[in-house]
Amino acid sequence: MLEKRQFGLGLRKPHYRDFLGGTDAVPVDFVEVISENFMVDGGRPLHVLMRVRERHPVALHGVSMSAGSADGVRDDYLGRLRALVDMIDPIFVSDHLSWSRFERFSSHDLLPLPYTREALDVVCANIHRAQDVLGRTMLIENPSTYLSLPGDMTEWEFLDAICGRTGCGLLLDVNNIYVSASNHGFAAQAYLSGIPADRVCQIHLAGHSQGRELLIDTHDKPVPDPVWSLYASALERVGPVATMIERDDDIPPLCDLLAELDVARDIAQGNLRRAA
Amino acid sequence: MTLTALQRDFRSWLTGEATDAAARFGKRALPGLAVYLNNYRGQLMACLAESFATVRAWLGDTVFDGAAATHIDRLPPHSWTLDAYALEFPDTLEVLYPDDPEVGDLARLERGLGRALVGRDAESLGLAAMAHVDWSAAILELVPTFSLLPVTTNAAAIWSAIAAEQTPPGAAVLDVPALIAVWRREDSPTFRTLGPTEASAIFMVLDGRTFGDICAMIADEVGEEEGSQVAGNLLGRWIGEGMIERIAS
Numbered sequence: 001m002l003e004k005r006q007f008g009l010g011l012r013k014p015h016y017r018d019f020l021g022g023t024d025a026v027p028v029d030f031v032e033v034i035s036e037n038f039m040v041d042g043g044r045p046l047h048v049l050m051r052v053r054e055r056h057p058v059a060l061h062g063v064s065m066s067a068g069s070a071d072g073v074r075d076d077y078l079g080r081l082r083a084l085v086d087m088i089d090p091i092f093v094s095d096h097l098s099w100s101r102f103e104r105f106s107s108h109d110l111l112p113l114p115y116t117r118e119a120l121d122v123v124c125a126n127i128h129r130a131q132d133v134l135g136r137t138m139l140i141e142n143p144s145t146y147l148s149l150p151g152d153m154t155e156w157e158f159l160d161a162i163c164g165r166t167g168c169g170l171l172l173d174v175n176n177i178y179v180s181a182s183n184h185g186f187a188a189q190a191y192l193s194g195i196p197a198d199r200v201c202q203i204h205l206a207g208h209s210q211g212r213e214l215l216i217d218t219h220d221k222p223v224p225d226p227v228w229s230l231y232a233s234a235l236e237r238v239g240p241v242a243t244m245i246e247r248d249d250d251i252p253p254l255c256d257l258l259a260e261l262d263v264a265r266d267i268a269q270g271n272l273r274r275a276a
Numbered sequence: 277m278t279l280t281a282l283q284r285d286f287r288s289w290l291t292g293e294a295t296d297a298a299a300r301f302g303k304r305a306l307p308g309l310a311v312y313l314n315n316y317r318g319q320l321m322a323c324l325a326e327s328f329a330t331v332r333a334w335l336g337d338t339v340f341d342g343a344a345a346t347h348i349d350r351l352p353p354h355s356w357t358l359d360a361y362a363l364e365f366p367d368t369l370e371v372l373y374p375d376d377p378e379v380g381d382l383a384r385l386e387r388g389l390g391r392a393l394v395g396r397d398a399e400s401l402g403l404a405a406m407a408h409v410d411w412s413a414a415i416l417e418l419v420p421t422f423s424l425l426p427v428t429t430n431a432a433a434i435w436s437a438i439a440a441e442q443t444p445p446g447a448a449v450l451d452v453p454a455l456i457a458v459w460r461r462e463d464s465p466t467f468r469t470l471g472p473t474e475a476s477a478i479f480m481v482l483d484g485r486t487f488g489d490i491c492a493m494i495a496d497e498v499g500e501e502e503g504s505q506v507a508g509n510l511l512g513r514w515i516g517e518g519m520i521e522r523i524a525s
Contacts, residue, residue, distance in 0.1 A: 036357055041420075042397035044463040064356040070279040077356045102283040104354045108323075108361070109315045111286055112308075119279050147301065147308025149282070183308075213307040 006268070007261050008032055008059065008244035009254075016048055018254045025055045027258065030091055032244050035062040038088075039080040049088065059092040059202070059244070060084065061171075064106070065130060067140065068099030068113040073126045078133040085134055092202055092242075094139035094171045095130075097123070097159065110143050115151035115158040120165075127166040139201055141171035144179040144208075144217035155180070156194030163199040170195060172238065173204040174231045175223070175246075179215040188230055192237045200238040205231060205264060206246040220249035222260055228267060235271045243268065290316045291352040320348045320361060327362035327390055331369070331383050333438045343372055359394070363387060378447040381431035385467065388425050388458040392465035395421035398521040406515075410525050412488035416481050416514070417522040421460040424478065425467075428453045432469050461518040468517075473497060477510055487511065 008030035011019060019026055031052060038049050052058070062081065065073055085093060098110035113119050131137055140162060142155060153161070159170060172195065181188040205228075207221030223231075223245065231243075243264050245257055277285075277300065285301070288294035289309055298309050324344040325332055332340040347368040353361045366383035373379040398419035430448045437444035455475045458467045470478060476497075477490045487507070494510075495503030514520050 039357065040359070040394035043392075043394040043421075043460060045394060046397075047463060066356075068279075070283050074356060099283060101356065102287050105287045105291065106353045106356055107287075107290055107316055108319050108353055108358055109290075109312060111283075111312065114277075114279065114282060116279070122279055145308075146311040147305040149301075150277075211311060214311055216311060 006240065006242055007265055008056075008242065009257055009261060010034075010061075010244065010246050010248070011049075011052060011058075012247065012251055014251050015254045015257075019052050019055070020048065026254065028056060028261065030057040030059055030242065030244070032059040032061050032092075032246075035060040035081060035084060035093075035095075036064050039084050046087075053088060057091045058088050059094070059242075060088060060090040061141075062093070062095040063110065064100060064108070065095040065126075066099045066101040066106075067095055067097065067126045067130070068111075068119065068123050069101050069126065070099075070122055071103060073129055074101070075133070078130055081130075082134055085136070092139050092169075092171070093134060093136065094141055094202065096141045096143050097155075097162070098143045112143065112145040112147060112149060113158075114149035115153045115155055117152050119151075120153075120158060120161055123162055124165045127162065127168050131166065131168065137166075137168050139169040139171040141173050141204065142176050142180075144173075144176040144183075144215075146183060146214050146216075148184045154186070154191075154194065156191050160194065160196045163196050168199075169201040170199045171202045171204060172200045172234060173206070174234050175204065175206040175208055175227050176217060177234075178227050178230055179208050179217050182215045189233065192230075192234055195237075197238040200234075200241055203231070203234060203238075203241055203243040204246050205243065205260075218249060219246050222256075223263070228263065231264065232267050232271060235268055236275075240268055240272065286312075287352075289313065317345075317348055319358075320353065321345070323358045323361055324365055327359075328365060328383060328386050330386050330435055330438050331379065334382055334434060334444065335379065343369060346372060359390070362390065376447065377449065378429035378431050378434060381425075381427040381429045382434055384425055385427070385431050385435055385456060385458070388423055388456075389465040389467065391423070392421040392458055392460040395460060398460075398518075401515065401520055401522065405523055409523055412486065412491075413525050414487040415484055415524045416487060416511075416520050417524065418478075418481060418519055419459050419521045421458075421465075422519060423458050424470075424482075425456040425458055426453055427456055427469075432456055432467065435467075457519070459519055466517075473506065474510055477507075 006029050008028050011031040011033045038045050096110050100107045100111060177188050177191050205223045206219045207223055209216045209218040245260050285297035288297035290313060321344050347365055351364055366380055366387055369383045370380035428449055434444045455470045456467050457470055480490050491507040494507045498506055
């Protein structure tokens with residue numbers, strides 16, 4: 001039997017009407033929203049979220065915490081996020097193993113970290129600070145990366161160390177593993193073997209694009225077959241956890257994403273049957 | 277390389293395509309650096325295009341994209357929210373188009389509407405709030421999303437035509453500068469050009485003057501008898517259009 005809240009979708013503007021209208025709730029166990037889109041003073045975005053919240057549990061997924069910033073996380077950001085957390089009571093609060101801000105510069109992109117002991121100290125201090133302000137543990141997501149920086153450990157060893165030192169959980173993005181494995185030439189299965197499986201609380205699935213030399217995490221296509229295969233492997237490793245599909249560009253009708261989510265359900269059910 | 281040095285170099289690459297900074301990442305990093313640069317600029321371009329869709333329609337895609345690229349070169353983002361990045365784009369447009377003042381007016385109007393969209397919610401002004409009010413002593417409080425925008429051009433008419441997918445009028449400078457009121461009515465940002473009497477009355481509201489003072493000002497302008505009617509019409513319109521959050525005595 002799968003746990004409740006097992007399969008979700010990202011709540012995106014083109015689907016607001018689907019989620020708000022009708023007498024039947026959209027058949028998902030939770031929705032995930034980009035936190036920053038709702039860290040506002042008021043207006044329609046928050047009104048929509050509060051109404052969706054009446055039907056579905058909500059996960060908050062951030063892109064601007066900048067957990068890897070050498071000069072720390074910003075208190076004004078954390079204060080805003082805490083206010084949203086208090087309003088929504090989310091099932092998860094997550095952000096990325098990356099940095100986007102340095103001094104007064106905010107890139108609004110998820111930039112790569114070197115997996116060094118120095119960076120580990122910085123990231124852990126920032127996550128500790130964030131968890132203190134938020135009053136709860138966070139999930140940290142593995143990123144897609146496009147260059148490999150010299151370091152002391154692998155990404156999965158780095159994530160393992162973060163979880164051990166901060167108590168945070170993992171949001172495992174299976175597509176990001178696939179993209180980074182392709183870009184940097186490591187084995188995705190080795191990644192799955194190296195992560196602390198018991199800390200994985202959520203899985204992301206998405207599509208990607210082939211760039212000139214590298215795979216790019218574009219979230220503009222259906223989940224491709226190799227990522228579905230890796231998802232099956234991930235479930236064997238971590239067991240049944242909440243899974244959601246991210247689609248941020250070329251967003252199709254909701255029914256298409258629900259059909260993709262059914263594929264995830266089938267794979268998870270198959271895994272459970274094999275395990276039984 | 278320390279984390280601080282790495283992040284400083286990355287910033288130099290993204291904001292200025294600094295080749296010395298890129299070289300410190302090594303030759304093998306160049307394809308990846310190109311991806312990050314493309315992502316960075318693409319994200320900011322998309323933010324500006326979405327925030328200023330009406331300005332984009334007015335200028336045309338090619339001209340708008342050129343202006344957006346200039347803005348990205350001129351002003352790297354510094355806030356955690358992309359909403360903040362759009363706020364300074366009207367300043368860049370005014371620098372780029374000093375002889376086309378409608379561009380700056382249109383951009384500042386679109387920025388004002390964007391701000392109103394996510395501004396603080398107003399408390400609803402129920403009928404009970406208007407019972408037993410001593411109007412001569414009443415002080416009106418405008419909704420928190422209310423702002424005034426001075427314009428010298430017909431930007432409001434251009435905006436309305438583009439929003440209605442009609443052919444916009446040609447740009448024109450107004451005979452006298454005008455004030456546009458911008459606010460959010462329920463969930464929808466809205467705006468209206470104020471006439472001179474209404475503009476004076478709104479300034480008095482913003483100054484915390486009583487409705488009695490406003491009536492007296494209008495009476496001085498148009499006469500005692502017509503003044504009461506004009507003041508009453510303005511009050512009814514403000515309440516009906518959701519401009520007023522609270523009436524205090």
